[in-house]
Amino acid sequence: MAEFPEGAPCWVDAMFTDVEAAKEFYGDVLGWTFGEASSEYGNYTQAYSDGKAVAAVVPPMPGGDAPSQWCLYFASRDAAATADKIKAAGGTLVMETMRVGSFGTMAIAREPSGAVFGVWQPGEHKGFEKLGEPGAYAWAEVFTRDPDAADEFLSKVFPYESQQMEAGDDPEAAGMDFKVFSIGGPRNPVLGRMRMGEDFPPEIPSYVQVYFAVPNCDEAVEKTRKHGGQLHFGPMDSPFGRFAALTDPQGAAFAVIDLSTTVGEMPEFG
Numbered sequence: 001m002a003e004f005p006e007g008a009p010c011w012v013d014a015m016f017t018d019v020e021a022a023k024e025f026y027g028d029v030l031g032w033t034f035g036e037a038s039s040e041y042g043n044y045t046q047a048y049s050d051g052k053a054v055a056a057v058v059p060p061m062p063g064g065d066a067p068s069q070w071c072l073y074f075a076s077r078d079a080a081a082t083a084d085k086i087k088a089a090g091g092t093l094v095m096e097t098m099r100v101g102s103f104g105t106m107a108i109a110r111e112p113s114g115a116v117f118g119v120w121q122p123g124e125h126k127g128f129e130k131l132g133e134p135g136a137y138a139w140a141e142v143f144t145r146d147p148d149a150a151d152e153f154l155s156k157v158f159p160y161e162s163q164q165m166e167a168g169d170d171p172e173a174a175g176m177d178f179k180v181f182s183i184g185g186p187r188n189p190v191l192g193r194m195r196m197g198e199d200f201p202p203e204i205p206s207y208v209q210v211y212f213a214v215p216n217c218d219e220a221v222e223k224t225r226k227h228g229g230q231l232h233f234g235p236m237d238s239p240f241g242r243f244a245a246l247t248d249p250q251g252a253a254f255a256v257i258d259l260s261t262t263v264g265e266m267p268e269f270g
Contacts, residue, residue: 007076013071026248028226030220030256050135055137068251069116069251073118104125111154113147116208154191162179162180179193211254212256217261221244
């Protein structure tokens with residue numbers, strides 16, 4: 001697969017205290033298989049769908065107590081330059097740029113409203129080998145309580161154009177503040193941004209919601225519950241697909257979406 005353009009989501013991974021339990025869970029819910037753990041890189045283990053790399057899981061670093069969560073990485077031609085842009089735009093670096101052998105260079109950052117994300121400058125590892133199909137990454141949205149700060153930051157760090165969703169006559173869209181960021185024009189959307197309303201508990205910080213494609217949303221929800229995970233929203237039909245927001249048994253939030261089951265007309269974006 002060709003390298004991803006600057007600012008495009010290109011990879012996801014997550015830390016789990018119990019990696020074997022995470023492998024069992026995602027193996028059933030998303031149909032993943034797993035490669036050998038790389039002891040040289042903290043037992044980093046890639047996940048595959050149809051033999052193509054789609055994500056990775058890894059145990060916490062010694063002494064680390066960060067909660068389990070999925071981290072979305074954005075492609076960068078120069079991770080150090082992107083790190084400088086992040087700081088200049090009001091973000092902070094959780095992990096400074098670090099070379100990962102011949103695979104590439106990474107950094108972990110937090111945007112001003114609190115959502116954590118990664119930066120990936122590819123070497124041998126380009127990123128996703130499969131996209132938008134069952135078992136693979138499909139979409140992501142920044143959920144934030146300060147949309148203005150997040151919007152300004154994202155537009156300064158990455159070469160994004162943005163379009164605001166218009167409510168039109170849809171009562172469900174009334175009061176919803178949703179924006180889409182694209183690269184090279186509105187026909188290439190890469191990221192959504194949603195304002196967190198009063199229905200979000202105050203203790204939930206801003207975060208990046210990662211969506212994985214599944215052949216059947218309801219079955220994925222059922223499997224999640226069977227393994228001890230939780231359903232937080234949905235399943236819900238939309239013009240984009242039938243989706244649901246979940247957490248796995250170790251507390252990592254993610255969403256599933258059946259892209260083949262669409263209901264309603266696409267919203268207008270200004």
